[in-house]
Amino acid sequence: MALQRWLVVSLACFHAAALTIPPSCNDSHVDLSRLDVSMDPMEALSILQQATMRNLYLEEQRSMPQRSTCSLENAAYREHLCPRERKGFIQAVQCLRSKPSIADPDFAKAARTRYDDFTAVHVNLTNFIHGTGSFLTWHRYFIWSFEKALRDECGYAGYLPYWNWFSHADDPRNSPVFDGSDTSIGGDDAYFPHNGSAAFFGYVPLPPANGGGCIASGPFKDIQATIGPIAAGMSGMEPPVASFHEYNPHCIRRDLSPHVSSRFFTTANLLNLTMGDASKTSKSFQDEFNGRPQDNGFMRLHSAGHYTINGENTDIYTSVNDPAFVLHHAMIDKVFWMWQVLHPAESRKVAGTLTLQNNPPLGNATIYDPLIMGVNADTRMIHELMGTMDGTSLCYIYA
Numbered sequence: 001m002a003l004q005r006w007l008v009v010s011l012a013c014f015h016a017a018a019l020t021i022p023p024s025c026n027d028s029h030v031d032l033s034r035l036d037v038s039m040d041p042m043e044a045l046s047i048l049q050q051a052t053m054r055n056l057y058l059e060e061q062r063s064m065p066q067r068s069t070c071s072l073e074n075a076a077y078r079e080h081l082c083p084r085e086r087k088g089f090i091q092a093v094q095c096l097r098s099k100p101s102i103a104d105p106d107f108a109k110a111a112r113t114r115y116d117d118f119t120a121v122h123v124n125l126t127n128f129i130h131g132t133g134s135f136l137t138w139h140r141y142f143i144w145s146f147e148k149a150l151r152d153e154c155g156y157a158g159y160l161p162y163w164n165w166f167s168h169a170d171d172p173r174n175s176p177v178f179d180g181s182d183t184s185i186g187g188d189d190a191y192f193p194h195n196g197s198a199a200f201f202g203y204v205p206l207p208p209a210n211g212g213g214c215i216a217s218g219p220f221k222d223i224q225a226t227i228g229p230i231a232a233g234m235s236g237m238e239p240p241v242a243s244f245h246e247y248n249p250h251c252i253r254r255d256l257s258p259h260v261s262s263r264f265f266t267t268a269n270l271l272n273l274t275m276g277d278a279s280k281t282s283k284s285f286q287d288e289f290n291g292r293p294q295d296n297g298f299m300r301l302h303s304a305g306h307y308t309i310n311g312e313n314t315d316i317y318t319s320v321n322d323p324a325f326v327l328h329h330a331m332i333d334k335v336f337w338m339w340q341v342l343h344p345a346e347s348r349k350v351a352g353t354l355t356l357q358n359n360p361p362l363g364n365a366t367i368y369d370p371l372i373m374g375v376n377a378d379t380r381m382i383h384e385l386m387g388t389m390d391g392t393s394l395c396y397i398y399a
């Protein structure tokens, strides 16, 4: 039944992208020994996806019929969207950007729209949700809340798409995500001369690419944000605001660059995270995902996404202002989900501190720490966001 449903969902839009990731739920075997650092990362991702689905299927067979209300039969699928579906997603994001903020002005004085309510909670909590034990679960809950708002408040019938980093890693400008077409989230085609970006708070200098200007194409052409910038790493950006409560209309800049994506969106990095040394423990997985700035600016996949897009994405506080944020973090969540399913013994553990760079030192995170979403969703504990099919509000998987 689960296999049948997968086919129905995948074929509904009849797009080739989904068909390249076949369901392997009841295949007899997924040969993980085929994984090799020399293979194309898209192929490696496909094999990992098949192995993940097979594990979920086998787990479901073992635990039936006691399983929670969430199953492969009724779980939401976040998948590649065909152009028509992408338009639906884009229209819903635009809808959220047109609705008034409902946040308390004491919390989000510069917010004007429902979209800004999401930026605001990310900004206010930045020092407690990055480089911390809550990083992966907080951002999982964040994009889920965003997806829920699109569906409940803007009539979106689908689920979140994700930016597949490994497609067009050598040429992100021509990715369907960023190619400037009306089914993309826009490009970076307004050239703006600048001196590049300084990643990791200045540790890692990056060269400029060919964009850098405001979004000048696609459905988010000329959009403005009102919160920030606060700590942008790209040169020439508007000066930082004195306070994140300061109302500061400014455009969303990008400078799509293969410099980082071609170096870090590799098969070796994907396999290290999901099956290699970094996959062994919850701590090593999170450390590797977040990067090791002390190690010659080794970025890994989270930071690599932000510094492939550049512009507003170089601001750890206000990167949410760019609609690309949610697509990037959906891909992070997909890799997190795959790792969890493939490493069940470690998948429910949390590692890390409570503050960015442990400053101020407030101790280690536990699974009972709160994940705060402001007006966007109820406060939950970390352990409630650990599984995407655990019978909490979450009930989704990735295709």
Ligand SMILES: [Cu+2]
Residues within 6 Å of the ligand: 122, 130, 139, 316
């Ligand atoms: Cu973040």
